[in-house]
Amino acid sequence: MALYQKTIEQFETILKCDMIDLKKLKTLAFNGCPAENGIRSLTWKILLNYLVLDRTKWSTHLSKHRELYRGYIRETIIKPGLLSTSESNVFDHPLNSAPDSSWAVYFKENEVLLQIDKDVRRLCPDLSFF
Secondary structure (H helix, E strand, O other): OHHHHHHHHHHHHHHHOOEOOHHHHHHHHOOOOOOHHHHHHHHHHHHOOOOOOEHHHHHHHHHHHHHHHHHHHHHHOOOOOEOOOOOOOOEOOOOOOOOOOHHHHHHHHHHHHHHHHHHHHHHOOOOOOO
């Protein structure tokens, strides 16, 4: 048990430095990381380059990446009812039959996706992947 406590202390010492020594962290993490005090998650974030080695820059780095993620979400998530005009409160109705309606495009894309799903299922029904 004393060895385990010593390992935890070594991790905490490395992770509390302003500039994290990646070589020491890799060596220490090679045999596993303890889950206490969030050591495992923090170690993996550093080893996977999610966090920079300079601990003083973590808050700005994380806020920048979170904003980048929010931007990806805004670009990829379709909100068919919301028109892309200067007035964000103008809504397009789902029963609108106009060809330039964002809902018409949305429903047409869903029809294509449903057809692709049917074709893939017919391709190899014995494989659980499909």
